[in-house]
Amino acid sequence: MNKEKRTAIFERLKSANPNPTTELVYDNPFELLIAVILSAQATDVGVNKATAKLFPVANTPQAILDLGVDGLKEYIKTIGLFNSKAENVIKTCRALVEQHDGEVPSTREELEALPGVGRKTANVVLNTAFGQPTMAVDTHIFRVSNRTGIAPGKNVSEVEKRLLRLVPRPYLQDAHHWLILHGRYTCVARKPKCGVCxxxxxCEFKQKRDYLD
Known part of the structure; x- marks a missing residue:
């Protein structure tokens, strides 16, 4: 795919959705961090239902620490892998209190040092909370990047590097959200909605003519 076509793609995505953002509900960087940790192998809708009950009660590292692992589990038990997630959230909150004065750090190195925070989670927080042009490649972005030809790659790391290099600079900050939303609602896994895309x-998806219904 050439530069002109990529630019046209992001021009259209921006025109349709000028201010894209995450579908996770949060009010500050800490709430976003916790929501993203909880969202692994879970839907944003499911996470939002849990945090709608959790955050009014505990939305600071110390407040969640005070709940303890068992107390936290009561709020997130509807989310997949809640046992391990509760352990990681408590450990992360302890690290934030003891090492960062209760504040969420704004560097990749410090974020990835937190329990339960990998590169993808760090990228989401850096992009959405701190306005950095990162690319959190999830299953949707990986699929859209490969299927459309925007930035094909064999693995998540390869796709991330290519997106950061190939997405036109004016669109890089919001590209992460546009691609996720496009993959979530239009370029879906089993039967992409090419007819309304x-x-x-x-798009350079060779089989798209089979999905025009």
């Missing part, structure tokens, strides 16, 4: 004529 706003970038269908620019």
């Amino acid at each position: 706003i970038i269908e004529d620019l």
Whole structure:
């Protein structure tokens, strides 16, 4: 895919959604961090239902620490892998209190040093909470990048590097959200909705004519 076509794709995505953001509900960087940790192998809808009950009670590292692992589990038990997630959240909150004065750090190194925080989670927080042009490649972004030809790659790391290099600079800050939303609602896994896709004529997916219904 050439530069002109990529630019046209992101122009259309921006025109359709000028201010994209995460579908996780949060009010500050700490709430976002916790929501993203909880969202691994879970839906944003499911996480939002749990945090709607948790955050009014505990939305600071110390407040969640005070709940303890068992207390936290009561709020997140509807989310997949809640046992291990509760352990990681408590450990992360302890690290934030003891090492960062209760504040969420804004560097990749410090974020990835927190329990339960990998590169993808760090990228989401850096992008959404701190306005850094990172690319958190999840299953949706990986699929869209490969299927459309925007930034094909054999693995998540390869796709991330290519997106950071190939997405036109004016669109890089919001590209993460546009691609996730496009993969979540239009370029879906089993039967992409090519017939209603706003970038269908620019996409290089060879089988798209089979999905026009």
